[in-house]
Amino acid sequence: MAxxxxxxxxxxxxxHINLSNEQLKTFESLGQVSASMMFGTTRFNAWVSACGFKTxxxxxxxxxxxxxxxxxQYRMMLEDNLDxxxxxxGHYMRANAPG
Incomplete structure (x- = not known):
């Protein structure tokens, strides 16, 4: 990875986080916005991967x-962000702000 x-x-x-935060203003479900972001990431990564092959x-x-x-990579990044x-x-959730 880079x-x-x-x-x-x-x-x-x-x-990307800011876009998801904007979507939360329209779609009230954290889960729906999170699922869409994760799907978009997987779709983009599949395309990036495909670019490296001929067939x-x-x-x-x-x-x-x-x-x-x-x-x-996902697990490592998720572990870092969970920690x-x-x-x-207390600081991040004080205002219960998104992302």
Whole structure:
């Protein structure tokens, strides 16, 4: 995975979070907005993955490696963010602000 410490990485992530926060103003279900964001991420990552192959058969041969990579990355990022929210719960949830 690319270096995730540059500011542009966080700016792009914040743009996606801001879009989801805007959607919460129209769709009251946190779960619906979260599910849509996760689906969009998986669809985009499938497309990004496909860009690296010449055929569907070639991509199919790499399917398990792709799943392993993306699942490991998601888990690592989710663990980091869960720990951050646990450690900063009072601050983050004070106003019960989205994202």
């Amino acid at each position: 270096d995730t410490t540059d500011q542009a990485f966080y700016d792009r992530a914040d743009a 569907g058969a070639e991509m199919a041969a790499a399917r398990e490696a792709l799943l392993k990579y993306f699942c490991e 951050d929210h646990i450690n900063n719960f």
